[in-house]
Amino acid sequence: MSLKDPYEGRRLLREVEKQPNKVVFGVKQAIFNCVLALATPVARDGDFGKEYAQAHTYLLDLPGRGKTAVLKYLSAAIKAKLGRIDGRADTLPSDLTGYEHVDRVTGVRTLLRGPLHSNIFFFDEINRTPPKGQSPMLGAMEGGYVIMNVTNLKTGELEAKRFPLYPISDDPDEKRTFFICLATANPIEFEGTYPLSEAQKERFTYGIRMGLPDRESEMKIRPWNVAGKKVEVVMGTDTLLDIQDMVKEIRLSKLANEYVMRLIENSRPYSQDLEEWGKVMSRKATSGLIDFVNRYVISGCSPRRNYHMVAAAQAFAFMCGENEIATVDDVRAIAPTTMEHVILLQPRAEGESVTARKVVQKIIDETLLS
Numbered sequence: 001m002s003l004k005d006p007y008e009g010r011r012l013l014r015e016v017e018k019q020p021n022k023v024v025f026g027v028k029q030a031i032f033n034c035v036l037a038l039a040t041p042v043a044r045d046g047d048f049g050k051e052y053a054q055a056h057t058y059l060l061d062l063p064g065r066g067k068t069a070v071l072k073y074l075s076a077a078i079k080a081k082l083g084r085i086d087g088r089a090d091t092l093p094s095d096l097t098g099y100e101h102v103d104r105v106t107g108v109r110t111l112l113r114g115p116l117h118s119n120i121f122f123f124d125e126i127n128r129t130p131p132k133g134q135s136p137m138l139g140a141m142e143g144g145y146v147i148m149n150v151t152n153l154k155t156g157e158l159e160a161k162r163f164p165l166y167p168i169s170d171d172p173d174e175k176r177t178f179f180i181c182l183a184t185a186n187p188i189e190f191e192g193t194y195p196l197s198e199a200q201k202e203r204f205t206y207g208i209r210m211g212l213p214d215r216e217s218e219m220k221i222r223p224w225n226v227a228g229k230k231v232e233v234v235m236g237t238d239t240l241l242d243i244q245d246m247v248k249e250i251r252l253s254k255l256a257n258e259y260v261m262r263l264i265e266n267s268r269p270y271s272q273d274l275e276e277w278g279k280v281m282s283r284k285a286t287s288g289l290i291d292f293v294n295r296y297v298i299s300g301c302s303p304r305r306n307y308h309m310v311a312a313a314q315a316f317a318f319m320c321g322e323n324e325i326a327t328v329d330d331v332r333a334i335a336p337t338t339m340e341h342v343i344l345l346q347p348r349a350e351g352e353s354v355t356a357r358k359v360v361q362k363i364i365d366e367t368l369l370s
Contacts, residue, residue: 041314076233078236117163141204316330
C-alpha cells in the first residue's frame with residue numbers, strides 16, 4: 001500500500017535522520033543534508049522521455065570526520081539491496097559492474113553482477129580510484145543502466161549490453177527502480193587521490209562538507225557511547241519513492257524559480273566580446289560579483305544544474321513542513337550544497353585564498369531579487 005500522507009512521510013525521514021546521530025556526533029547538518037538527498041527526485045532525460053532519478057551525493061572532507069560512518073548507518077536505515085566498494089588505485093570497471101565467468105570444465109557462462117547492480121551504491125573514497133575505474137558510474141548515475149561486456153553466443157564476440165537498474169522488489173510486476181550513489185572523497189591535495197571529472201561532479205546533486213563537531217560533541221566520541229547502538233531499518237525503497245512522489249507535487253514560486261536561474265547565470269564568467277558583455281550587464285547581480293566571478297571562475301553551473309537545484313528546493317521545503325510551494329528561502333538554503341562542487345576555479349584562486357565555498361556564498365549574497 002502506497003504512502004500518501006506527507007506528515008507520515010516527514011516523520012519517517014526524521015526517523016532515518018536519527019539513526020546516524022546515534023553513533024556519529026556533532027555533524028547534524030551534514031546528516032540532515034544526506035537525508036534530504038534521499039527525499040530528492042531529480043528529473044532527467046531518459047531513453048523514453050522525461051524520467052526521474054535519485055539525488056546522488058558525495059561527502060568531501062578531511063579523513064576522520066565521519067563521512068564513511070554517516071553514509072554506512074544512513075544506508076542501513078533503508079531496506080534495500082546495498083552495494084559497496086572501497087576506492088583503490090587498481091580498481092577496474094569490472095570491479096563495479098561485474099563480469100562474465102566461464103567454467104573451464106563445462107563451458108557454462110555465468111554473469112556475476114558487481115556492486116553497481118544495487119539500490120544504494122556506496123563508493124567509499126571514490127577519488128582514490130582513477131577515472132577508468134569510476135567510468136561505469138556515469139551511465140548508472142545519469143542514464144539509468146549498467147553496461148557490461150558479455151559474449152554473443154551466436155557470433156562468439158564480446159558485446160556491450162545494457163542492464164537496467166536494480167528494481168525495488170523481486171515482484172515481476174514492479175516496474176519502479178531506485179538507485180542512488182552515495183560516495184565519500186578526500187581533498188585532492190591528499191596523496192593518492194585523483195580529481196573527479198567535471199562530468200562526474202555534474203551528476204552529483206549534492207556535494208556535502210562534514211565540518212568539525214563542537215567540543216562537547218567531540219567529547220562524546222568514546223567507545224562506551226557507541227558500543228551496542230543498533231541502527232533500525234525505518235522504511236524500504238518503495239516508501240522512499242512514495243515520499244519522492246509527494247515532493248514532486250511541490251512547485252516553486254515564480255520568484256524562487258527566477259532566483260534559481262539568476263544564481264546559475266551569476267556563477268558563470270563572461271568572455272570579452274561585446275555580445276556576451278551585453279548579456280552580462282543584464283544579469284541581476286552587483287557589478288562587484290560579476291567582476292569577482294570573471295576573475296576567479298573558469299566554469300560555473302551548467303544548464304542541467306537547474307534540475308538539481310529545483311529538486312533540492314522542493315525536498316527542502318517538504319522537510320520543513322511545506323506541501324505546496326517552495327520559496328526563495330528554500331532555494332537559498334540548498335544553494336551551497338548543490339553549487340559548490342561544480343564550480344571550477346582559476347589557478348589564481350588558491351593563491352588568493354578564494355575557495356568554491358566563498359564564491360558560492362558571494363553569489364548568494366550579491367544576486368539581486370529585484
